[in-house]
Amino acid sequence: MATRTIAIFGGGVAGLSAAHELAERSGHGVDFSIHVYEKRSHQLGGKARSIAVPHSARDGRDPLPGEHGFRFFPGFYRHLPDTMTRIPSEGTTVSDCLVVADRMEIARTGAEPIVISARFPHSLDDLRIDFEALFADSGLHLGEARFFAERLWQVLTSCQDRRLAEYEKITWWDFLGAGQRSKAYQNLLVSGLSRSLLANDPMYASVRTVGDTNIQLILGMVSPARPTDRLLNGPTSKVWIEPWRRHLEGLGVQFHLDTAALSFGIENGACTGVEVIEGVTHQTVVADAYVFALPVERMAKVLKQSEARPDAPLKADAILNGVMEVCGNVRWMNGIQFFLYRDVPITHGHLLFADTPWALTGISEAQFWSDEHLPACGDGTVGGILSLCISDWDAPGPLYGKPAKHCTRQQIAEEVWAQAKAAINVGGKVLLEDSNVHSHFLDPDLASHPDAEVSLTDAEPLFVNFIGSWAQRPPAVLPTRNLMLASDYVQTYTDVACMEAANEAARRAVNGVLALFGSTADPCELWPLHEPALLAPFRWHDQRRFDQGLPWDGHIL
Ligand SMILES: Cc1cc2nc3c(=O)[nH]c(=O)nc-3n(C[C@H](O)[C@H](O)[C@H](O)COP(=O)(O)OP(=O)(O)OC[C@H]3O[C@@H](n4cnc5c(N)ncnc54)[C@H](O)[C@@H]3O)c2cc1C
CATH class of the missing domain: 3.50.50.60 (FAD/NAD(P)-binding domain)
Structure with missing residues (x-):
């Protein structure tokens, strides 16, 4: 052969x-x-790798696990989870290390968070939470929520050809008429949701990309068959990338x-x-x-x-x-981890910070990790990790009045912690306490720039699907x-x-x-992205209209 x-x-x-x-x-x-x-x-794994926190290991333990940014595996993923089922690890497979996160919290500065179930309601409790979230005091006008729903409906019921020919050329921001609507609408529905999946800046990213991915995330929430959110049950490199490398070496792959x-x-x-x-x-x-x-x-x-x-x-x-x-067409998105003495789970899933100036997202990780991981790291006193990502590097922060790009690494840590506290410690609750912070770790990809005007450079920016x-x-x-x-x-x-x-x-x-x-x-x-079969008649109808050069009308006949 x-x-x-x-x-x-x-x-x-x-x-x-x-x-x-x-x-x-x-x-x-x-x-x-x-x-x-x-x-x-x-190290293998690229942006997904864990990063050992330098000088953090004590008494034979592993270093604390830093990361370029936390990892989540939405329910609509099919290709990657399929490969993960074929990576053996400790008698099972790496895909068995994925655990479901069943809540998503939209944190708001100075206001109670909106907590929604990140999966099909399995219990009365799930239903109650969604119901309450729906009617929470979000500052959204009813008309805006309706308009947003109509726009999502338009994407859902449009044929693929229209999405490619028309929606690829419009920004999510313009399509949703964000410029003419309230701050709550912009923060919650336009920026918040689109940034929940990566650095999708709605001002640049296309309707085709953000609309399609939002729909996938929302379908995940309403489908009983699949979870919206999954996370690994330990540090990424330890539970996934290292077993992967060993498996590939076993298959004869040579690494240089x-x-x-x-x-x-x-x-x-x-x-x-x-x-x-x-x-x-x-x-x-x-x-x-x-x-x-x-x-x-x-x-x-x-x-x-x-x-x-x-x-x-x-x-x-x-x-x-x-x-x-x-x-x-790249934007910065980088992570910072706050290692905590005492775990603060906050919510059993992702945190979207709706209005923090630096567009934070996050996860409190320890609640998803198997018991053995954290005690085996650092000096043995870390009990929790709040892992946050910064997606807006150009907006000034409240503490130093400068964009993240122009801050020092220490200033970034202070700003992020202050912004997170303002959004999490609300309604008299104090979940994030200074005295509970063991240490922090900011992505080492961020390095000082020789030009003092631009303080930092980012060695690994992330691609964004700009319009067109x-x-x-x-x-x-x-x-x-x-x-x-x-x-x-x-x-x-x-x-x-x-x-x-x-x-x-x-x-x-x-x-x-x-x-x-x-x-x-x-x-x-x-596998193409999942499209609800129920809406196929709408898409066929739209295909006929598209072929005739007619606009979308949202009808079946
Ligand atoms: C902060 C952050 C959080 C994220 N969170 C998620 C998430 O939760 N879920 C999700 O699905 N995606 C997430 N992503 C996106 C995801 O990490 C990337 O899309 C994905 O990892 C890209 O993989 P890749 O192999 O294409 O590229 P990379 O991960 O960039 O890997 C490329 C590799 O090539 C190496 N390399 C570079 N130049 C050379 C060269 N000249 N020769 C040889 N090697 C070279 C690099 O060192 C690297 O190892 C996140 C991204 C960021 C930035």
């Missing part, structure tokens, strides 16, 4: 997914020798850490090799096929560095120019026959930069590799 060498660049969720799906398909007409090249010197792709060339419709730097040594990786599982801004950098070559890829494959077009970007974004399988792309910016059904999209893109890339070498293995499964 022929053996084909496959070089995968990037060891994040996309790169590991590609290695996994390909390794399982080796031996079906073709053997694959799989090599993963990762820039970091000691501290090795970064620098440039590559294309000749006669095929990639000829990738120049890498391993430590300080330059060399060329030659393989039968190449999968670039790099985030968009890193892929753009590699393409730029390749421009001086006579076989520059941007001249040889026009589709790759799309990467250059969209590489600036779909057409520029590349597919996983390119005209260059042995070159594939796999990362969260690639065109996928998932269509929002997240771990699910990274996994789906990897599956598409692997299917390209299988087809290229005539493998007889089953291709990786791909």
Whole structure:
């Protein structure tokens, strides 16, 4: 049987997914020798990795588990959870480490939170909570809530062609008429919901992306079959990424850490090799096929560095120019963890801070973790972790009057803690106390900038589906026959930069590799986003109208 060498660049969720799906398909007409090249010197997992807090380990314990940002796995994910069912770990699989979060709290500065059930009501208690939340004093006008519901209904009942041709070109903010509506509407329904899934800034992200993902999240809440929210029951690297690496090594995947792709060339419709730097040594990786599982801004950098070559890829494959077009469509989203002596669960699920200036989201993690994890970390006195993400880096904070980008790391920690306290300690409750903070850890990707005007840089920004970007974004399988792309910016059904999209893109890339070498293995499964069957007549009707050049009318006949 022929053996084909496959070089995968990037060891994040996309790169590991590609290695996994390909390794399982080796031996079906073709053997694959799989090599993963990762820039970091000691860690896989990319943005999903846990980050050991330096100098925090005492008396033989593990370091405290920091993270680039907390991880959640919404119920609509299918590709990634499917791969996770095939990662063995301690007699079970990694997917068994996913636990359901059944509440979502919308925290509001100075006002009682709105707590909603993050799953189909299973009990009278669930129902009561949703009912009360619905009628809570949110400051929303009834007309606004109705308008929002109508807009969601419009997306739900529109055909795919209309979503791509029309909704891809409108921002979520404009579609929802946010500029003309109340602050409560903007904070709760427009920004809050869209930012609940990643750095989806409603001013830039398209209706197609945010509308589709909001609908998936809401369908998760009303569907008895699936939970809206799932989380891992321990630090991400410990319960997921490390078992994954061990499993892949067992399948024969070879990892080359501290090795970064620098440039590559294309000749006669095929990639000829990738120049890498391993430590300080330059060399060329030659393989039968190449999968670039790099985030968009890193892929753009590699393409730029390749421009001086006579076989520059941007001249040889026009589709790759799309990467250059969209590489600036990134926003900062970074995490900070507050390690607490005493656990403060707050709510059994996600925290959306509706009106904090820095667009915070968060989770109180310890309640979801198995008992053994925290006592084995740090100095043994940490009992809880409040893990928060900052999504707005340009709005001034109340404490220092500066945007997060212009603050020092210490100022960021103080601001975030103050904003979180103002939104959580309400109605006489004091859940977040200064005296309960053991320490904090801010994402080390944020580094001081030499120019004092811009205090920080972010080494790992996150792709945002800006309006109109779909057409520029590349597919996983390119005209260059042995070159594939796999990362969260690639065109996928998932269509929002997240771990699910990274996994789906990897599956598409692997299917390209299988087809290229005539493998007889089953291709990786791909699943479109769920659309309620009940509404199919509306979508068919809209398809007919769209084909005739008519606008959406929301009817069946
Ligand atoms: C704060 C934050 C929170 C998030 N939370 C969630 C969440 O809850 N749920 C969710 O689904 N998604 C979440 N996401 C999004 C998700 O993390 C990403 O979409 C996903 O991890 C992207 O995976 P990737 O493999 O495509 O890229 P990455 O994770 O960026 O991995 C790319 C890898 O390539 C390596 N690399 C870079 N350059 C080179 C080079 N030149 N050569 C070799 N290697 C290189 C990097 O070191 C990295 O390991 C979050 C993102 C952020 C920023």
